[in-house]
Amino acid sequence: MPEMNLLEAIRQGLDEAMAADTRVFIFGEDVGKRGGVFRVTEGLYDKYGPMRVIDSPLAESVIVGACIGAAMNDTLPIAEIQFADFIAPAFNQIVQEAARIHYRSNGDWEVPLVIRTPYGGGIHGALYHSQSVEAFFAHVPGLKVVTPSTPYDAKGLLKSAIEDPNPVLFLEHKKTYRLIKGFVPEEDYRVPIGPADIKRPGEDISVFAYGLMLHYCLEAAQTLAAEGVSVEVVDLRTLRPLDTETILASVRRTGKALIVHEDNLFGGFGGEVAAIIAEHAFEDLDGPVMRIGGPDVPAMPFAHSLEAAFMPSPASIATAMRRLAAY
Amino acid sequence: MPEMNLLEAIRQGLDEAMAADTRVFIFGEDVGKRGGVFRVTEGLYDKYGPMRVIDSPLAESVIVGACIGAAMNDTLPIAEIQFADFIAPAFNQIVQEAARIHYRSNGDWEVPLVIRTPYGGGIHGALYHSQSVEAFFAHVPGLKVVTPSTPYDAKGLLKSAIEDPNPVLFLEHKKTYRLIKGFVPEEDYRVPIGPADIKRPGEDISVFAYGLMLHYCLEAAQTLAAEGVSVEVVDLRTLRPLDTETILASVRRTGKALIVHEDNLFGGFGGEVAAIIAEHAFEDLDGPVMRIGGPDVPAMPFAHSLEAAFMPSPASIATAMRRLAAY
């Protein structure tokens, strides 16, 4: 079982999906000869040619809009949005069109579309190359939103997304691209969209995270273990549909919940998780449902000093874990 | 003090603001001779002329984008988006531009912009003329989001919004336009952006709502009063910045919280309110933090039978209140 980083796992997933089904094609800015600005699609243009790996014009709304049309004409498009910050011009096509087409046609039409996009910060990308966008889209019925954190999950979830008959927003934390490595099986496998994954079992508190923060939480949990606190770390993996069963079962066991994300706290995805816990595990709670999120400033600045001040860190997460454990 | 409906109060607020400050102008589809599709701007074109009440091309992105530019050139634009469902094409300009300009310029530039738009359902508007959009925008630092529910608040908040140096999204529930009437003073007054308002004091449970649902909650509270349950109904009024003090103080008194909105439940604004309560009023809670929201389907259908099935009603709210009170 070869070891690879998250980016390579995604590339391999794309490659295998394209080899297996000629209906699959890739559409986005610089995905062709350039292989994408992060090199995720590197080599695919040479392998599958310009009719299946297509450089789009610089226009996100029609990247998604055209892929919706293509999906309705018997192909399986994978749209790449170069940075999640630039998905905003496609908001209308994603929310009002892709997400509502199956419902509005009473089940007649389907939109089997994957939208891949790198999100998140900590890479000195400044206000417009660091944003997290999951809260906007996880709110939208008809969409699925996936946020893998390991190479294994990334490849397995990508294949599930490509085969899913619904529009799937596939969010790749760009700092994990090369930072996170792991073993990926040779054989064809899937990770289903939906189930969360307990990445570290524990007894004292439950922590819910995804993307880069999942790794920071695992690091903090390690620290806490040395202090005698057993932390369960749950990788949400899919934000919509959310695996509330696994979440509630974990909280019912530990009695304490902490949710961590990098996106701005207020109105972020953590609010939903917290609300579900507060309503449905109320009787089991031995402490307040806590949240850590990015501060409520418009975005993550460029200057190192400011970027560092923005990002939740393993240390700040460990502090919150201690506080919750001690409650 | 004359009585008027919510729509008339907004129109009067616009009229007075335009009369008081020549920098104020209105830009949107059909706002001119037609006076807007809901007639909110009726009469203003005749009074202030085509340079201050301007029919825009049918293009929401440039409606907001141009208003951002105009706001940076010493005018006070009021953009009208004909239906909140059609704000999606302007998402990029609102979220990436309007909301971030002051921050990204380190305080150098300001965007004193008001974006008015009718939202919400119950008027047989179907999937695309009934949507609630507050969750998308209340998540965005740099924006203010206002949701008045009474004529008095609507006019007072509108004037505050026009004078605010920041972009303000002003959400008008279209079913309240003619349904909700109230007294509006003759004199020039303001309702500040920020503070929530306890519309009905009570002792047993706290209910948080806004827009049409605020009125349904008041109706349900009336029903519960007859049953001997005292319900406090808090009108959030401003969703961002949120008045967490008033919210927490209320819950600390009653020990029980219910949040009601019409928007889809999952990832909706109620999650944030619930999360704040669950974290910061934990010790005072005598029951689970409950939420009522629209069901998690892509949008509100046209057929009466389906629209009725979608909308939370005074009756369904009363049921939840009873359950919470009995907890």
Place this chain on the structure above:
Amino acid sequence: MTVSINEISASPGFGHDLPPHTLQDMLRYMMLARALDERMWVLNRAGKAPFVISCQGHEAAQVGAAFALSRGKDFVLPYYRGLATVLVMGMTPTEVMLGLFARATDPSSGGRQMPAHYGCRRLKIVTQSSPVGTQIAHAAGIGLAEKIKGGDAVAWVSFGEGTTSQGDFHEALNLAAVHRLPVIFQCENNEYAISVHQRQQMAVASVADRGPAYGIPGISVDGTDVLAVYEVTRRAVERARRGDGPTLIEARVVRMTAHSSDDNDRTYRPPHELTLVRHQDPIVRFVAQLREHGILSEAEEQAMRAEVAAIVDRATEEAERAPMPEPETLYDHVYAPARPRR
């Protein structure tokens, strides 16, 4: 590259060699659309149909175009005025009325959408939303997929002139032009976007002037002349099937009604214009043409009107009898179920 129909159509003879029964069929569809549309307003006034948005004045533009397409093969993405389009493509009058009444068996949406938001996968009528212009991008994407697959179906999409102000119009035309996609963009220019006149919408006289900005033909045609529209569309379809790329067609039409049943156009439209519009009725025009060329007798016309009226009566009755959606179905079809792996 903007050309007017007079220049390109050295018409080979009246009716472009279409056989008489086809010409009569065209008229029949126009009359059917009109009769259905008029009935909808009657039902609206009677409180039986909460919302109507009309095709009146656009019939020739739509029927002419649709007759140049291949039913069940080509994709159509008609906007909300596309009643005549969907009739030609195979939607039945009863199905249209089921949509008006928001019945469970409405093929477009099962009563979920407002009337006139057509869709039917079997007929390749692509489901439409209300935000204007989004469908233009979908059409480009359908064309892109067709090119990838090596097929020769075309995508035909319609929209109003106001909608050309949306970014999606621009992005879609540009994409289709770059990749020479088999797409026909039909702008039905009725000079108004609700109350906003074309003069406040654009600084050009014709939407066809925009073709050259994308390197594609922009053709302006009298959209009240069904045969002229047929001919330009036929050529555009040929061009698309040949792999030569998209065409932008502006069909100049008239909006014979208010924008919708929620509108009152007397607040913004001068009275003489409202009268004038009545004189540009595409059906009156086509009847006269057919009469002149001996293709339609007075008696045939009357028979056709009676036939159409009967169809509309029956459609209305059938649709009214159909059941409303059950409340529990609100939760259906949020997500499509997993497909068997291929």
Place this chain on the structure above:
Amino acid sequence: MTVSINEISASPGFGHDLPPHTLQDMLRYMMLARALDERMWVLNRAGKAPFVISCQGHEAAQVGAAFALSRGKDFVLPYYRGLATVLVMGMTPTEVMLGLFARATDPSSGGRQMPAHYGCRRLKIVTQSSPVGTQIAHAAGIGLAEKIKGGDAVAWVSFGEGTTSQGDFHEALNLAAVHRLPVIFQCENNEYAISVHQRQQMAVASVADRGPAYGIPGISVDGTDVLAVYEVTRRAVERARRGDGPTLIEARVVRMTAHSSDDNDRTYRPPHELTLVRHQDPIVRFVAQLREHGILSEAEEQAMRAEVAAIVDRATEEAERAPMPEPETLYDHVYAPARPRR
């Protein structure tokens, strides 16, 4: 309506009657921009500047245009290649370097944005973001406000040819055209959008071909010829101030570097093209022109180069010494404070 500079500029004499010192000033700004830009790459390679995005090859297009504007009166909305633009409009080399190093006193953003996202309210340089094309709408809005107020300032906005594919380009030009707003749209066409060639971006040869689609002049000019750009911009400014509306100018330029310091253009650009581009250096060209017309001696050129190098040294040193933003300032300026009521 698309015209090439050769047709419109019956140039009255070399340099359009600009005095020699102005011509030398133009060159000085071009050299200054180049020297600053080159230094940034050196600093990048040395690990001192994490991100560089270049103006190299665009200097003539920007300096020529900016000299036709009125500093402190007209608004400029330059995109990320606008280094020469902001220098002419009054931003100092030190201020530019403060941005590169993300220092607290960076006038554009206090170190919050990536380098090259310029802004300065005092100088009417409007703050820019990264999502391309949004500023085009802002420029239209600035023009709209100017018209409402009855002023005669113009808004000048720049963007690349790739950016013309965005809906915002279309929507903004259309709005400006309808209301005849005082806006100048400068497209700096360097034939690439990162790796995507113009051929995959549009099916027209020139962005200027898009002017007529909006009913406004579309002018294509050699953007490596500073005086040609000056002249077309001067006329566009006159036109705008007269109330005759906007102009679309395509300045054909070369991208002499990779897209940015994160890019490697050898993966998609043929080697001969990389060589060719070196021969289209606008500075080399302008130096030769001035020399030919006796406006710049060899000694003057050398002095200018030395002067500029010294400025860049000083700017770099000053900026490097400046403090980083304090972490607590992360929370500043989320909202503007209430203004006193007027």
